[in-house]
Amino acid sequence: MPAALLLARDAPSALDFEREWNRAADERGEARVLSRNVVRTLYTGGNGSGATDTVRLGPDALVNVINCVMPRAARWDYVNDEALIMLRATLACGVEFRFGQAPPMVFDHPELTLGCIPPRMAMSAVIHGGVRQQGIVAVLRADRFAERFGLLPEELPPELRAAIGGQAGAGRIASFPVDHRVAALVADTLDSQLHGELRTLQIAGRVAELVAYAIDAMVGHSGQRSAMLPRRRDLDLAQEARRRLDQEYRRPPGFAALARDIGTSQNKLKAVFKAAHGVTMAEYCLERRIREAQQLLLEAVLTIAQVAERVGYEHQSSFTAAFRGHVGMSPREYRKHRAPFSLPLASDTAPARRAARR
Numbered sequence: 191m192p193a194a195l196l197l198a199r200d201a202p203s204a205l206d207f208e209r210e211w212n213r214a215a216d217e218r219g220e221a222r223v224l225s226r227n228v229v230r231t232l233y234t235g236g237n238g239s240g241a242t243d244t245v246r247l248g249p250d251a252l253v254n255v256i257n258c259v260m261p262r263a264a265r266w267d268y269v270n271d272e273a274l275i276m277l278r279a280t281l282a283c284g285v286e287f288r289f290g291q292a293p294p295m296v297f298d299h300p301e302l303t304l305g306c307i308p309p310r311m312a313m314s315a316v317i318h319g320g321v322r323q324q325g326i327v328a329v330l331r332a333d334r335f336a337e338r339f340g341l342l343p344e345e346l347p348p349e350l351r352a353a354i355g356g357q358a359g360a361g362r363i364a365s366f367p368v369d370h371r372v373a374a375l376v377a378d379t380l381d382s383q384l385h386g387e388l389r390t391l392q393i394a395g396r397v398a399e400l401v402a403y404a405i406d407a408m409v410g411h412s413g414q415r416s417a418m419l420p421r422r423r424d425l426d427l428a429q430e431a432r433r434r435l436d437q438e439y440r441r442p443p444g445f446a447a448l449a450r451d452i453g454t455s456q457n458k459l460k461a462v463f464k465a466a467h468g469v470t471m472a473e474y475c476l477e478r479r480i481r482e483a484q485q486l487l488l489e490a491v492l493t494i495a496q497v498a499e500r501v502g503y504e505h506q507s508s509f510t511a512a513f514r515g516h517v518g519m520s521p522r523e524y525r526k527h528r529a530p531f532s533l534p535l536a537s538d539t540a541p542a543r544r545a546a547r548r
Contacts, residue, residue, distance in 0.1 A: 204268040204313070204329045205252050211244040214254075218261045225386040233258050240323075245393050250331035251338065253393055256323045257380045263319040267312065273332035273354065274307040279376050279400050280325030281368065281517065282481055284318030295363065299469060299477040300516060302372050304404040305363035306332055306354060322485060326376055328397050339398055347408040366407040373518025375399060424462040427454055431463050435471060439478040440502030445471055480516045483509070487525045494521045 202209045211229040215221035218238055219231040227246040233239055240258030247253060279302045286294040290311050297303070307313060307329075317323070332354045336343050343351055349364070368376075379396050382389065430452045435442055448471075449459040463471050479501040486497045498509035498521075513521050 202268060203270050204274060204307075205250070205270065205331070207244065207246040207252055210252060210254070213264075213266055214242050214244060217264050225390065227387065227390045233261055238262075243389070243393075245390055247328075247390065247394050247397070250334045251328060251397070253326065253328040253397060255379060255393060256325055256327065259322050260317055260319050264317045265314055266317070267314045269310065269312050270307070271309055273309045275330045275332050275335050275354070276303070276305055276307055276363075277328040277330070277397065277400060277404065278303045278325065279368070279372050280323075280327075281373060281376055282322045282324045282484055284321030284323065286316040286318075288312075288314045288316075299474070299481070300368040300373070301365050302368055302400065302404055302407065303363050303365040304350070304401070304408070306350070322481070324376070324380060326379060326393075326396065326400065328400075339401055347405060350405070350408065364404070364408055366404070368516070368518065370518035372400065372403055377519070424465070427452060427459060428463045428465070431459055431471065432474070435475055436478065439475040442471070442475045476512060477516065479503075480513055483513060483521065484517070484524065487521055490525065494525075497521065 204210075207227075207229075211221055211231060214231040217233075219233050219242075221229055221231045224230050224243070229244045230241050231244070232241045238259055238261030242258050243255040245253040245255065278297065280297065281300050283297050283299075285297045287297070288294050289307065290313075294316070330338065335354060336346060343354075346354070375396060379393065382392060384392050431448060434448060434452070445459065446456045449456040452459070454462075460470065463474070469477065483497050483501045486492055486500060487494070492500065494510075495506045498506045501509070503509035503512070510520055513524070517524055
């Protein structure tokens with residue numbers, strides 16, 4: 191029997207509310223029930239910080255609202271009998287997804303993604319330890335997707351409608367840059383002070399709004415990438431280029447010279463890099479700068495001018511323009527309004543495991 195099928199027999203559903211927050215707590219986290227549909231996991235020890243809210247939106251949808259650094263890398267395996275829709279809206283992330291035997295799909299920069307996971311396909315998520323994770327990730331039953339949001343099947347984009355129906359396109363992920371609307375929505379959700387079932391109500395609305403933005407982007411095809419990964423040889427080239435750029439992203443090498451160093455042409459390298467990572471090499475270096483800047487801004491040790499210099503900008507104005515274009519707010523606004531990473535737990539709640547089983 192193929193290894194993927196053996197894995198699938200023991201893996202839980204991505205819609206399993208109790209299993210999902212339990213696994214989050216097992217990664218050196220402390221969990222508390224905030225309401226009958228929300229469990230918060232707080233990371234405080236070791237290299238971890240921040241919190242993740244696991245939110246159940248009925249039996250056919252589960253959402254993770256993430257504002258944390260995991261203390262260590264974690265791999266979570268899943269399989270579902272039914273097809274799923276996966277929605278992701280991230281400001282910062284470091285996650286790899288595997289579907290069946292396909293090469294990993296890497297998510298490591300701000301983006302809005304929407305796609306369909308075919309039924310009975312083994313899926314794993316590898317979450318990088320020590321990397322800032324900020325965003326909203328939802329999984330929803332595909333056969334209830336249109337109904338949940340009050341849409342008719344014919345009102346969905348053709349590729350999404352085909353994927354939900356089990357036709358060509360299942361397993362394909364459509365991805366778009368995070369614009370100011372999505373960035374503001376995600377940031378406000380992370381910062382929200384609503385508690386109990388008001389938090390559940392809010393997140394249900396935010397997921398619906400993100401779905402609207404994603405479908406609108408799919409219809410307009412603005413900035414879309416379709417993440418079907420390249421061949422193994424091409425993926426190796428893209429990963430080697432990424433390794434080099436990770437070392438030199440503040441002042442990246444000439445791409446023609448980089449291509450020669452790893453044994454390919456510049457045009458070939460540009461093509462396979464974008465196919466594998468969803469962005470050009472120049473965009474990747476820029477986004478790496480922004481992610482480092484986010485970390486430095488939240489640490490609040492350096493001035494904004496010093497942060498700009500640290501991540502490779504000669505002029506603070508250029509840094510501010512680039513940061514606003516990627517994050518949807520200025521560096522000063524980001525430092526002022528981001529949620530603190532020591533989110534409080536309600537002291538009068540019962541232990542999570544006992545309360546969640548009532």
